[in-house]
Amino acid sequence: MDVSRSKEGSLGLNYPMLSKNNYTTWSLKMKVNIEAQGVWEAIESDGNKSQVEVRTDKMALEIIYQSIPEEIVLSVVEKKSPQEASEAIKTMCVGADRVKKAKVQTLRAELESLTMKETEQIDDLCIRLCGIVTNIRVLGETMEESYVVKKLLRAVLAKYLQIASMIEQFGNLEEMTVEETLGRLKAHEERIRGPTEISGSQLLLTEEEWMKREA
Incomplete structure (x- = not known):
C-alpha cells in the first residue's frame, strides 16, 4: 500500500491493482491493507448488520473498488456488501469449482515434479516451492507444513542429500517449519562454498547434537 500526497496536502492511499495474473498476491496484499484500515471484519461478516456498521461496509467496498480495474467494477457494482464483492472477484479470478479443482491438480503435479536446478541456490528453490504452495492454499486446499518440509528435502x-538425510533422521519433521529447514540447508550451502574441503564430521551435526537441538 503506497502513500501519496495530493495537491491540497492530504495523504492518499494507493492500493495494489488487480490484474489477470496476480490474484494470489493481490488478495494477500489486500487482506493486509484492509486489516490495516480496521475494516476486515466487513469481509468476514455473516451479513448480520448488527455486527458490522454500514460505514465499515462502505469503507471496505471503497478499498476494494480502488484496487480493481473498471471492467471488474462493472461486474460487482450490484453487490451490496464487501463480502459479496470479494467472493465475486475471487470467483471471476479463481474460477468455478470444477476449474478450481483442475488448477489445484495442476499445481500439485507441478509441486510433485519440482526439483532443484543445477544453477539454483537453496533460496531459489524455496521461492519456487513456496510460490506453488501459496497458490494451492489460496485456492482453499490444505497443505500441511510438514508435507512442504518433506518436499523441500x-x-x-x-x-x-547428506544434510537432508540427517534432517530427516534426527529432526522432528512434523513440527519443523519451512523456514527452519531452509536455514539448515543454507548453513550447509555456505559450508560447501568454502575454499577448502570440510570433513563430514565438521560439516554435519552429530546425532547427539541433533537430539539436543530437538529437546
Missing part, C-alpha cells in the same frame, strides 16, 4: 540436488 526431497527436491534438493545430490550435494545436499
Whole structure:
C-alpha cells in the first residue's frame, strides 16, 4: 500500500491493482491493507448488520473498488456488501469449482515434479516451492507444513542429500517449519562454498547434537 500526497496536502492511499495474473498476491496484499484500515471484519461478516456498521461496509467496498480495474467494477457494482464483492472477484479470478479443482491438480503435479536446478541456490528453490504452495492454499486446499518440509528435502540436488538425510533422521519433521529447514540447508550451502574441503564430521551435526537441538 503506497502513500501519496495530493495537491491540497492530504495523504492518499494507493492500493495494489488487480490484474489477470496476480490474484494470489493481490488478495494477500489486500487482506493486509484492509486489516490495516480496521475494516476486515466487513469481509468476514455473516451479513448480520448488527455486527458490522454500514460505514465499515462502505469503507471496505471503497478499498476494494480502488484496487480493481473498471471492467471488474462493472461486474460487482450490484453487490451490496464487501463480502459479496470479494467472493465475486475471487470467483471471476479463481474460477468455478470444477476449474478450481483442475488448477489445484495442476499445481500439485507441478509441486510433485519440482526439483532443484543445477544453477539454483537453496533460496531459489524455496521461492519456487513456496510460490506453488501459496497458490494451492489460496485456492482453499490444505497443505500441511510438514508435507512442504518433506518436499523441500526431497527436491534438493545430490550435494545436499547428506544434510537432508540427517534432517530427516534426527529432526522432528512434523513440527519443523519451512523456514527452519531452509536455514539448515543454507548453513550447509555456505559450508560447501568454502575454499577448502570440510570433513563430514565438521560439516554435519552429530546425532547427539541433533537430539539436543530437538529437546
